[in-house]
Amino acid sequence: MNSPLPNKPEGFLTKNRKSGGYLLKKRAGSFVYSLFRALLLFGLCFLIIQPILDKISVSFMAESDLYDTTVIVLPRHLTLDNYKLANQLLLYVRALLNTVWVSLGVSLLQIAACTLVGYGFARFEFPLKKMWFACVVLLIVIPPQTISSSLYLHFRYFDVFGIVKLLGGGNALNLRGTTAPYMLMSATCMGLKNGLYIFMIRSFFNSVPKSVEEAAYTDGCGTFRTFWRVILPDALPILVSCFLFSFVWQWTDTFYSKLFLGNTQLLSVQLSGLAERLRQYITITLGIPGGGSMAYQQQIISTGTLMVIAPLIILYIFAQRGFVESISASGIKM
C-alpha cells in the first residue's frame, strides 16, 4: 500500500545518482557548449557591429578629442558640428530626397518587370525558352563593368538606328546625366542585380501549385487577369522583399549612379566624393593648407557614412523579416 506514486518528482541529485553520473556530465557538457556558442556568436556579432558603433562614437567627438589619448569611446566634448559640416558638404536634404525618389522609382520599375519575366519563365512553354533562360543566368554572371564603357558611349551619343539624325535633330542626343537611360534599363530588367531577382521570383512561382491557375482558367479567367487577380496577391511577400533588396542596393550603388546619373545628386555619389570636397573646403574656406589632419577627414567621412546608412538601418529594423525570410521562401535551387 505504501508503494511510491509512479510520477513522483525526484530531485536532480537522486536522478544523477541513479544514472551513475551520466546526467551531470551531460548537463555540464551542454552548458559548456552553449557558453562557447554564445561567446562565439557574440564575438562575431560584435565584429560586424563594431565599425558602426565606432563611427557613432567618433561622430560626436570634437576634433580635440581625437588627439586626446584618454578619450577612447565616450566623447569628452559632445558636439554636433561634424553632422553640421557633413550635412553642408553632402547637401544632405536634397541628396536624400533625390535618392529616395530615384531608388523608389528604379526599384518599382525593376521589380514590376522582373515579376512579369519571372512569371513568364515559370509558367509558360514557348520555343527557345531554355536559351532565354540561359541569358538570364548570363545576366547574373556578366560583370556590368564589361559593358560599361560601351553603355557609357551608347548613351552619350544616343541614337537608336540613327532615328534622331533622320528626323533632322542634328547630332545625337546626350542622354547621360538624365535619369531616362537608367529608367529605361530598369523597365527592361537590366538594372543592378536584376538577373538575381528574376531567378528568385521564378523559383517562387515554380513552387506555387499549377492547380491554382487551372481553376481560374476553368472559371473563364484570361491569362493576364489570372496573373493579376489570382497569382500576384499570393506572391506579394516575395515581391516586397525583392523590392527591399533592390531599394537598398540602389541606395548604396555608385556604379550605375556614376555612369548614368552624373548630374543627379545622390547620396552614394555625394559620399564617394566627400573626401575630395572636404579637402577643398578645409584648404580654401578655412585656409588651412594640406587639407587638415587625416584623422579629422576620416571623422567627417564616417559621420557622412552614418548619415547615409541611417535611413537604411531604420528600414532594416522595421522590415527585417522581409529581408531575411525572402531567401528561404523562394527556395533557391539550381
Added chain:
Amino acid sequence: MTRTITQASASRKLRYSMKSRRAVSGYLFILPFIVGFLAFMVYPLIDSLYMSFCEVKLSPQGRTSVFIGLYNYVRALTIDPEFNRMLTEEFQRMVTQSLAILVVSFIIALLLNQKFKGRTFARAIFFLPVILASGVLVGIETDNTLLAGMKDLIANSNNFSMTEGMRTILMLTGIGGGVLDVVFTLIQELYDIVIASGIQIIVFLSGLQTIGRSLYEAADVEGATKWESFWMITFPMISSLLLVNVIYTIIDFFMKTDNEVMEKIQEEMVINLNYGFSSAMSWIYFILTIALIGVCTFIISKGVHSYE
C-alpha cells in the same frame, strides 16, 4: 467516319492554337527582358568586344574607332606593369576567401539553426552586412584608415596586436611557414569574410530548415553519433546548396567595387578615356571569371550528388 476525322482535326487544331496562344503569352511576359537583353546587353557586349580591338577617339560628333588588332590585349598582358599582378593577386584572394566564406557561413548557419535565446536577433545582425556592405560603403568600410590613423595617434607606445605577436612567435619557432601565412591572413581578414557571407548563411540556413527531424531521430535510434549524423545526413542534404553558394560567392567577389582590377578598369575608362584598352581588360577579366565559374560548377556537380 468523316465526322470523327473532322472532329479529331478540329480538336487538334484547337489544342494547337491553345498551345501557341500560351507560347505567345509567354513571350509577351518575358518581352521586357528580351528587349532589354538585346539592347542593353548583347549590343553593348558586341560593341565593347569590337572596341577592345580598336583605338577609340571621341569628338562632339561621335566616336571614331581605328582597328588595331590585338594590341590592347597585348598591352594589358605584357606591357602594362600593374594589370598582371593585380589579376593574379585578385584570383588568389578570391580562392582563399571564397573557401573561407563557405566554411564560415556553413558553421554560422549550423549555429544559428540551433535553438537558443536571441536567435532572431543574431540572425538579423549576421544579415546586416548584406545591406550595409554594398556599393559605396564597401570601399569606406574596408578602408579602415580611420582606425589605423586613430590608433597611431592614440597609442604610439602601445602598438601591439595579438595576432601579430602570435605570428612572430610562431614564425620564429619555424612551424608551418606558407600554411601559417595563409591562416594569419585569413584571421586578419575575418571581418571581410564575415561581412561577405550574409546571403550564404541565409541560403544554408534555409536548406538546414528543410531537413526533417525524423531523419536525425532515426539515426539516433540506430546509434549514430552527432558527428556521424552530421556527415551522413546534414552534409549530403545541404550539398545541393553548395553550388548556389559557390557561384554566388565568386560573382559577388568579382563584382565588388573595392576589387583592384575593377578599380583599374574604371579608372582607365573614366579618367584616362582609354575606352579600347579598358574594354580589352574587362574582357580578359570576364573570360577568366566565366572559366572559373565553369570549372567550379563542373567539379562540384561531379563530386556532389543531390538528394531530391
